[in-house]
Amino acid sequence: MLVLIVIMMVAFMMAVTFSVDIAQMHLARTELRSATDAAAKAAALELSQSFNEGTAIRRGQQIALRNTVNGEPLIVDASDFSFGASREAASG
Numbered sequence: 707m708l709v710l711i712v713i714m715m716v717a718f719m720m721a722v723t724f725s726v727d728i729a730q731m732h733l734a735r736t737e738l739r740s741a742t743d744a745a746a747k748a749a750a751l752e753l754s755q756s757f758n759e760g761t762a763i764r765r766g767q768q769i770a771l772r773n774t775v776n777g778e779p780l781i782v783d784a785s786d787f788s789f790g791a792s793r794e795a796a797s798g
Contacts, residue, residue, distance in 0.1 A: 734776045741773035741780040749787060763787045 749766030753759065763784050770782040 737773070737775045738780070741770055741775055742782075744773055745770035745780070745782055753789065759787075759789055762789070 745766040748769040749762040752765035753762035756762065766787055767782050770780040773780050
């Protein structure tokens with residue numbers, strides 16, 4: 707009987723450990739999404755005001771550094787930013 711209890715306790719502890727790992731992965735994913743969304747929004751806002759891609763990239767990087775992912779500040783390389791262009795059609 708004691709052996710069965712020990713085996714069940716080990717199995718239970720493994721399940722708890724796995725659950726904590728999964729929860730940590732979900733938290734890191736959520737933090738990463740929030741941080742990148744904030745950086746993208748800041749860069750877009752800066753671009754709409756200054757019309758300078760370099761300034762917009764620096765602003766996005768500043769905001770990314772203010773956010774943490776897994777306890778570490780998010781470092782975003784300038785090459786990770788990409789800006790598109792849109793033009794109004796002649797027909798409106």
